[in-house]
Amino acid sequence: xxLIAERINGMFTDVKQAIADKDxxxxxxxxxxxxxxGAAYLDVNVGTAAADQEGTMEWLVESxxxxxxxxxxxxxxxxxxxxxxxxxxxxxxxxxxxxxPLNKKSDEEVFDKYIEMADQVGPKAxxxxxxxxxxxxxxxxxxxxxxxxEIVSKAMEKGFDPQRLFIDPxxxxxxxxxxxxxxxxxxxxxxxxxxxxxxxxHMTVGLSNLSQGxxxxxxxxxxxxxxxxxxxxxxxxxxxxxxxxxxxVATAEMLMNKQIYSDSFLKVYKSANK
Amino acid sequence: MPVxxxxxxxxxxxxxxxxxxxxxDGGTRSSTVTIGGAKNVVYGGLVxxxxxxxxxxxxxxxxxxxxWPEALVxxxxxxxxxxxxxxxxxVEEFGADLxxxxxxxxxxxxxxxxxxxxxxxxxxxxxxxxxxLVLWGCGNNEKDNEVMPKVSGAAKGEKCLIGIxxxxxxxxxxxxxxADGHFLITAAPLDINIAKQVNILVxxxxxxxxxxxxxxSTGALGYGIEYAYSIQERQxxxxxxGDKMMAMPVxxxxxxxxxxxxxxxxxDAPGWGAVADRGPMWETATATCLxxxxxxxxxxxxPRAVATVKRFISKVWxxxx
Numbered sequence: 001x002x003l004i005a006e007r008i009n010g011m012f013t014d015v016k017q018a019i020a021d022k023d024x025x026x027x028x029x030x031x032x033x034x035x036x037x038g039a040a041y042l043d044v045n046v047g048t049a050a051a052d053q054e055g056t057m058e059w060l061v062e063s064x065x066x067x068x069x070x071x072x073x074x075x076x077x078x079x080x081x082x083x084x085x086x087x088x089x090x091x092x093x094x095x096x097x098x099x100x101p102l103n104k105k106s107d108e109e110v111f112d113k114y115i116e117m118a119d120q121v122g123p124k125a126x127x128x129x130x131x132x133x134x135x136x137x138x139x140x141x142x143x144x145x146x147x148x149x150e151i152v153s154k155a156m157e158k159g160f161d162p163q164r165l166f167i168d169p170x171x172x173x174x175x176x177x178x179x180x181x182x183x184x185x186x187x188x189x190x191x192x193x194x195x196x197x198x199x200x201x202h203m204t205v206g207l208s209n210l211s212q213g214x215x216x217x218x219x220x221x222x223x224x225x226x227x228x229x230x231x232x233x234x235x236x237x238x239x240x241x242x243x244x245x246x247x248x249v250a251t252a253e254m255l256m257n258k259q260i261y262s263d264s265f266l267k268v269y270k271s272a273n274k
Numbered sequence: 275m276p277v278x279x280x281x282x283x284x285x286x287x288x289x290x291x292x293x294x295x296x297x298x299d300g301g302t303r304s305s306t307v308t309i310g311g312a313k314n315v316v317y318g319g320l321v322x323x324x325x326x327x328x329x330x331x332x333x334x335x336x337x338x339x340x341x342w343p344e345a346l347v348x349x350x351x352x353x354x355x356x357x358x359x360x361x362x363x364x365v366e367e368f369g370a371d372l373x374x375x376x377x378x379x380x381x382x383x384x385x386x387x388x389x390x391x392x393x394x395x396x397x398x399x400x401x402x403x404x405x406x407l408v409l410w411g412c413g414n415n416e417k418d419n420e421v422m423p424k425v426s427g428a429a430k431g432e433k434c435l436i437g438i439x440x441x442x443x444x445x446x447x448x449x450x451x452x453a454d455g456h457f458l459i460t461a462a463p464l465d466i467n468i469a470k471q472v473n474i475l476v477x478x479x480x481x482x483x484x485x486x487x488x489x490x491s492t493g494a495l496g497y498g499i500e501y502a503y504s505i506q507e508r509q510x511x512x513x514x515x516g517d518k519m520m521a522m523p524v525x526x527x528x529x530x531x532x533x534x535x536x537x538x539x540x541x542d543a544p545g546w547g548a549v550a551d552r553g554p555m556w557e558t559a560t561a562t563c564l565x566x567x568x569x570x571x572x573x574x575x576x577p578r579a580v581a582t583v584k585r586f587i588s589k590v591w592x593x594x595x
Contacts, residue, residue, distance in 0.1 A: 260512050260520060262470035268519055 001249045002235035003273075004073050004096070005039035006208060008060065010047015019050055024063040031068040037240040038273040041096050042068075044085065045075035054084030061085045065093075073098050073128075073237070079113050091122045098237075099128035099168060102147050102154075108134075111151070115158050128166040128204060129155075131189070137170050139182070144169050144189040152196045162197035166204040166235055169193065173212035174220065183210070183224060187231045194232035204235035222248040230256065246270070284514035287313040288325060288570070289484050289521050293372065293457060294406025295433040300455075303432060304404025307371055309487075309570040310523035315510060316566050316590075327591040328565055329371035330580055331408050331573050332364040333529050336395040337379025337387065343539035345553045349577050357395045358402035365403045368577040369584060372435075374408035375399055376530075380421050381412035389424040396428040408435045408525075408573070410459070415443045423450040430454040435525070435571075437461065438489055441472050448476050459525060461489040464501050466508055466520075473519045487571065488522045494531040494538075495560045502526070506567035526564045529575030532557040554578040562586050 007030050010016050018026035031042055042064065050056040053076070061072060071094035074085040082097055089095050100114040107113075111129065118125040129151045130137075131144040138144050148167050155165055169189045172182050186205075194200040210224055211217035222245040225236055229252045238245060250269030253259050262268060290311035295301025312325030338355040339347075349368075353360040357375065364370040377392055379385040399407060409425050411418035423446060426436055437459025439447050444460070451458045460476055462469035469490055477483050488509065493502040512520035532538055538556040541549050557579035561572050565587065574580050 260470050260508070260517060261467045262474055262519070263467075264471060264474045268470075268474060272518060 001229065001253060002040045002202065002204070003038055003240050003246075003249070004041040004043050004098075004204065004235065004237040005034035005037070005240040006043050006206075006237050007034060007239070007241070008042055008064070009045040009075070010049050010056075011045070012047075016047055016049045019046065019056055019060070022059070024066070027060060027063045028067045031064045031070065034240050035068060035070045038246055038270060039070060039240045040235075040273070041071045041073040041094075043073040043075050043098065043237055046081065053078065053081045057081050057084040058088050062088050065090055069093050071095055071124075075099070079110070079117065082114075082117060086117060086121055089121065091124060094124040095121055095126070096166065097125065097127045099130050101130045101132040101134075102150055103134050105134045111154060112158070115155065115160050118164070119160070123164075126164045126166060126202075127160075128168050130168045130170055131193075132170060137172070139185070141185045141188040141192075144185070145192045148189070148193045149196055152201060156197075162201045163199055166202040167193055168204050168206065171205045171207065171210045171224075173214070174210055175212070175214040183227075187228060190228060190231040190233060200232065202235050203233050204237065205233065207236045207238040218242050218244055221245055225249065226252045229253070282314070283319060283323075284313060284516075286514050286516035286521060287311060288510070288513045288523055288568075289486075290326065291457065291484065291487070291523060293433055293435055295431055295455075299433070301432040302400065302404075303406055305406075306433075307406050312510070312513075312568065314514065315507075316568055324591055326570070328570050328572065328587055330369075330584060330587075331372035331374040331525075331571050332368060332370035332580060333374050333376050333573055333575050334360045334364060334399060335379070336375060336377045336392060337385050339378065340384075343533065343549075343553065345539065345550045346533060346576055348550075358398040361399045362402045364577075365405055368580050370405065370580070372406050372408055372571065373399060373403055374410055374573050376410045377412050377421065377425070379412075380417050381414050382417060384412070386417075389421045392421045392425050393428040396425050400429060400432065406434065407432065408437075408459075408571070409456075410437055411447075419443070419446045422447055426450045426454045426456060429456070433457065435459060435487055437487075439472065439476060441468050441475065444472060444476055445479070448479050448481050452479070452481050457485045457487060459487050459489050460522075462491065464491045464493070464498070464505055466490075466505055469505075469509070470517075470519050473522070477519075483518060483522070486522045487525050488520075489525050489527070492526045492528060492531045492560075492564070494528070494535050495556055495563065496537065497531065497535055499560060499563055502564060503567045506564060506569060510568035523570035524568060525571040525573065526561075526569045527573045528557060528561045528564065529573050532560045532579075533575060554582070558582045558586075565590070 046056040073096040074082045075098040118127045131147040169186045211220040288310040292308045294303040294306040313323040361373045379387045411422045435457045438461035460472040490505045493499045538553040554576045561583045
């Protein structure tokens with residue numbers, strides 16, 4: 001499971017404050033602790049507070065890389081902000097660009113731009129692509145799969161290895177009127193997306209979005225994560241400090257026979273992913 | 275686990291380890307043995323993925339065996355009560371890559387000899403041969419915990435492979451092997467889950483994973499070899515997939531297990547062919563089968579079987595990088 005740790009995000013008050021104060025220590029501490037908790041990537045999102053988003057992304061990336069070589073996941077809907085981070089990224093560590101839709105009304109070519117940015121960094125740059133287009137976020141299974149198929153074929157046309165793609169079928173909050181059908185739709189979409197290429201493209205979700213505004217957030221997140229893993233999900237943007245969540249991942253991997261069982265399987269998972 | 279295509283390449287590999295310490299390395303061995311390093315299944319992938327050539331460790335018992343069949347006694351009849359000479363014969367005449375000293379004589383039911391005897395045998399064999407040693411207890415936990423730490427001390431700094439440790443009995447020998455600079459054999463009763471757990475327990479004590487060789491238990495031809503084969507194979511695939519707790523080289527006890535089979539030694543069996551041939555054949559068939567599952571060290575007994583198996587190894591691994 002490729003866990004992308006979500007905490008370096010300007011939406012969190014501690015990070016927002018650190019950005020305002022230019023306090024590297026807070027950011028570097030989060031990078032270290034999330035890495036120790038099993039993060040394969042650290043998501044980096046400047047949030048909405050900073051006036052200069054590009055500069056802030058650049059500062060965050062530089063600050064993290066001073067003390068940590070965990071690959072980063074540059075998170076912005078604005079290509080310019082991602083480019084700001086890429087200016088200073090260490091391409092050797094690997095990087096994930098987060099994220100692009102297939103296309104959007106204001107920018108038909110947005111997907112191509114992200115592919116180009118990834119290619120400029122090199123072969124260790126991967127890309128999260130949302131199953132979303134100019135008509136917005138699809139609610140049903142078929143449209144999600146159709147968009148995912150277009151994403152994969154477009155990537156192949158551009159010579160971009162589908163294994164560098166992380167397809168995100170977009171998880172919506174379950175505590176919204178009429179939204180309870182969505183988790184099932186997403187799992188059904190995953191069942192098909194995994195066959196769009198061989199080997200399959202990666203699949204990821206912004207997990208915490210699922211439980212937005214709900215009670216029992218951790219429980220909802222980890223149960224869905226385990227369910228989705230059995231449908232082919234191999235990555236998630238999540239709270240790696242949630243021990244119960246990480247234990248659920250370790251257990252699901254063991255039950256899916258991806259790890260040989262031993263009585264200490266939880267411990268082994270943690271030590272292997274540090 | 276799915277059976278991989280032979281053309282697959284893998285992210286992980288079997289740990290590569292070197293047994294035996296020469297003078298430069300603080301020991302007295304004249305040669306060392308390097309095993310492991312495979313990056314694919316046996317016969318799979320590129321030639322350079324094959325890793326190190328598997329080796330044969332020939333058994334030398336600390337005390338004269340009372341229950342060996344005639345065919346097995348014959349090649350050693352002059353040396354069965356002289357472990358040093360026995361070891362020398364195995365290395366110089368039969369081409370043993372390592373000597374495995376098996377301390378049967380310390381077992382309460384097989385002589386109940388003490389630590390002084392075991393230490394003396396260890397020193398004698400160390401002096402007689404220059405190849406690295408495997409030092410293997412009698413299987414009685416209490417007695418092994420009493421004697422094997424002394425054996426370990428007598429070979430301190432020689433980088434021997436010492437064992438065995440199990441899930442419910444690992445602390446004493448692990449601690450002493452760590453202190454004396456040896457490699458350790460972790461054992462499990464044909465159970466991959468326990469095998470992994472023992473490795474975890476041992477590494478929790480600070481013992482480096484890179485100094486472990488695993489023993490999954492061996493079944494001879496006709497006596498559970500398919501279980502042993504499957505487990506070796508599963509361990510290899512886990513190692514190749516990057517499971518650090520299963521990435522150790524593997525030792526198999528082919529000699530003892532093969533000669534337990536009645537087909538190997540029963541005299542009065544006219545339809546089965548000459549008894550002098552059957553034992554070596556049983557041992558050879560068992561060894562070659564387990565080598566193909568990914569065994570790195572094969573413990574063996576009969577010189578004819580050793581010769582055939584070494585020929586097989588040199589053919590299969592001859593083009594390795």
